[in-house]
Amino acid sequence: MPTSHQIAVSATGLRKSYGDKTVLDGIDLRIPAGSVFALLGPNGAGKTTVVKILSTLVSAGGGQAHVAGHDIAADPQAVRSAIGVTGQFSAVDGLITGEENMLLMADLHHLPKPEGRRIAADLLERFDLSEAAKKPASTYSGGMKRRLDIAMTLVGNPRIIFLDEPTTGLDPRSRHTMWQIIRELVADGVTVFLTTQYLEEADELADRVAVLNDGKIAAEGTPEELKRRVPGGHVRLRFTDPAAYHRAATALNEATRDDEALALQIPSAGSQRELRSLLDWLDSAGVEADELTVHTPDLDDVFFALTGGPATVPHQPKENVR
Numbered sequence: 291m292p293t294s295h296q297i298a299v300s301a302t303g304l305r306k307s308y309g310d311k312t313v314l315d316g317i318d319l320r321i322p323a324g325s326v327f328a329l330l331g332p333n334g335a336g337k338t339t340v341v342k343i344l345s346t347l348v349s350a351g352g353g354q355a356h357v358a359g360h361d362i363a364a365d366p367q368a369v370r371s372a373i374g375v376t377g378q379f380s381a382v383d384g385l386i387t388g389e390e391n392m393l394l395m396a397d398l399h400h401l402p403k404p405e406g407r408r409i410a411a412d413l414l415e416r417f418d419l420s421e422a423a424k425k426p427a428s429t430y431s432g433g434m435k436r437r438l439d440i441a442m443t444l445v446g447n448p449r450i451i452f453l454d455e456p457t458t459g460l461d462p463r464s465r466h467t468m469w470q471i472i473r474e475l476v477a478d479g480v481t482v483f484l485t486t487q488y489l490e491e492a493d494e495l496a497d498r499v500a501v502l503n504d505g506k507i508a509a510e511g512t513p514e515e516l517k518r519r520v521p522g523g524h525v526r527l528r529f530t531d532p533a534a535y536h537r538a539a540t541a542l543n544e545a546t547r548d549d550e551a552l553a554l555q556i557p558s559a560g561s562q563r564e565l566r567s568l569l570d571w572l573d574s575a576g577v578e579a580d581e582l583t584v585h586t587p588d589l590d591d592v593f594f595a596l597t598g599g600p601a602t603v604p605h606q607p608k609e610n611v612r
């Protein structure tokens with residue numbers, strides 16, 4: 291178990307209201323350093339509000355939080371110097387070039403000029419922006435602007451980065467580039483706190499996911515844990531020999547039959563223990579399938595089960611390219 295100084299972000303009972311509208315109604319968080327945490331929720335769930343509170347842009351109406359070991363209320367300046375924030379309130383200035391944006395950041399961090407220039411050039415190169423460096427940022431594509439935004443954040447070498455909906459509105463290719471960038475940040479030991487409306491994104495990137503609904507965390511866990519909490523998982527057995535299929539279907543009378551595909555489906559959460567007992571049972575029933583696949587529910591199923599409705603957001607297209 292990580293000790294307290296290895297906890298990058300912790301929060302207890304965070305609350306926030308605007309007028310008589312309660313946006314956050316008691317949020318608890320505990321994010322180990324060096325991990326990726328995804329706060330998942332539909333539009334208006336309060337994700338940005340959580341990021342704004344933790345990055346000290348707005349004050350909480352109640353509760354406590356520590357970021358990088360500093361109390362957000364008592365020591366906001368120390369919090370700010372340990373973190374980077376990018377997202378819906380981007381720092382990119384469209385009127386100046388990508389390079390000028392980077393050098394401005396270097397100045398804000400009081401870096402000596404030569405060091406600032408070196409770091410700016412390195413980061414522009416790393417984020418594939420060297421060629422566009424001398425062009426006004428307003429001419430950049432959405433993906434390039436996001437990359438510049440992250441590059442600017444990294445000038446200060448933050449150990450914790452908040453990414454508010456880093457891929458909303460990006461095309462699939464830019465989205466994959468952004469995922470790769472996030473993975474590289476984590477490989478460098480940075481803690482990533484991201485918000486997303488996309489179940490697939492949380493599944494791809496996050497060590498732990500919290501589902502925000504109605505101002506409360508409806509569920510928290512690894513993507514696998516969350517998927518195990520909802521029904522829908524099954525083991526599928528496929529046969530090539532019709533006679534073997536019919537024998538198995540008779541022996542496994544609780545399985546759902548797909549006579550056309552010669553396949554049987556047995557409900558299972560897919561845990562190691564369940565699979566082992568299922569395999570033992572198949573052996574003792576003399577059933578030998580040609581193919582066995584385990585299907586776990588995806589985060590869509592989780593979202594549906596937890597919030598009582600489908601994700602209210604457009605689904606990002608699923609692709610096979612990874």
Ligand SMILES: Nc1ncnc2c1ncn2[C@@H]1O[C@H](COP(=O)(O)OP(=O)(O)OP(=O)(O)O)[C@@H](O)[C@H]1O
Nearest residue numbers: 308313331332333334335336337338339340378455
């Ligand atoms: N300054 C404000 N004054 C009044 N209401 C606000 C303010 N900021 C946010 N809200 C309200 O709080 C709720 C949560 O907003 P928030 O931006 O945190 O949601 P979100 O989950 O990030 O959604 P989105 O994906 O749309 O950004 C919304 O209903 C929003 O209208």
